[in-house]
Amino acid sequence: MAHSFARVDPSLCWNCRESLSESDLCTSCVKIQPIGHETDFFSILGLPVRLTIDLSELTERFHAKSRLFHPDYHRLEDGKEQDISLNNAALVNQAFKTLRDPFERALYYLDLTGPHHSPQGQKTALPPDLLMEIMELKESLEEQAESEGAAGAFQRLSGKIREAEAAVLEKMAELDGIPEGTDRALLLSFRASLGRGLEYRKYLKSIERDLKTRTTPARGQTV
Template sequence: MICADCGAPLSAELDSFAALELPRKLAIELPALERVYHELSRKIHPDRFASSAAAIRDASLRGTALLTRSYRTLRDPVARGLYWLELRGEKLAENNKRVSPDLAEMVFDVQEQIAELRGESPASDSFWAAATQLIEKRTNIQELMDASRAELERNFAVWDEGKPDRGSMLTLELKAILSKIAYLRTLLRDVDSALESIRAA
């Protein structure tokens, strides 16, 4: 992204890892990522090239936007995992249509609880009993989400060291946990929406 001779920004089409001068690995040390991002951002910041030729100013703006997008993608483990799959021509939905029975049961149970809550009058005791149960379920979902994200990050280093003959298996494992997180994220959003309607009642 930066000319080695003059230090000017270059117009370059790079993936997020290359933009931040990182190998395509799932495990990333966040302090190092932040340090590299700020260092590169200072070097190509548009203010440094305000009086330069139009092509250099344009390269500075494009480079800054690329660095910001790349940093936001790579600092979040879920976004990083999805992007890593994308670079390999994979999508989360491909070969990943099955949901674990436990998760499917939880989704069904919570959606049923939300429907029950919406069917009750806010003046009834059963409404507040259902609301209390939904709040407890939200706590459980958040705990499962936190555990799943921690599992994702623990596995990054293992997947990075994976043997080439296990490549497709590693991709399936990554897809499975990212899919679980996506379901949990949607479930949390639905629960939060239902609880917001309670506050408005």
């Protein structure tokens, strides 16, 4: 997006300069207000920064914000407002897409709330034995797909993915449940554990993608 909406004072309306009682809309001149690019996805949709969210609430917020910002509703207004509408609607879409998927949301959350500016960032390396397990799983799935057909291999892998996802969801709820003021080391260990769970799931999903491309019937074999 080429436009930047840096305002001198974000607490004032960009149009009439009245002070804003809500961030989306000026109550005096009824102009929509730009969402800053530094605003996080949770705040954009008016949700608390948490790993577990109510999907129906998320959807409701998304619809409300879309009704407010969608460019279709601002077609007849001047250029500046159309720009704000386009910018805001895009951010609202992006926020909704990211937060709707629990695993995308967890990655985003760890990134947003994590210790920044560290060279290692949020990288949580899986221990070698787990990597070995992933490698062996992939090999055995490929053998299975080869010898008895892909259906069984997919079924086995889907079971693994379901288990991994259930474990991640559990870790997300656990991390939300940690009271404020808890020992930092403990908090970090929960975060690292969630990061590893997400990483493990990612590997399984990439095995799934590989298996799909591999087992797409390429030859017109007749048995």
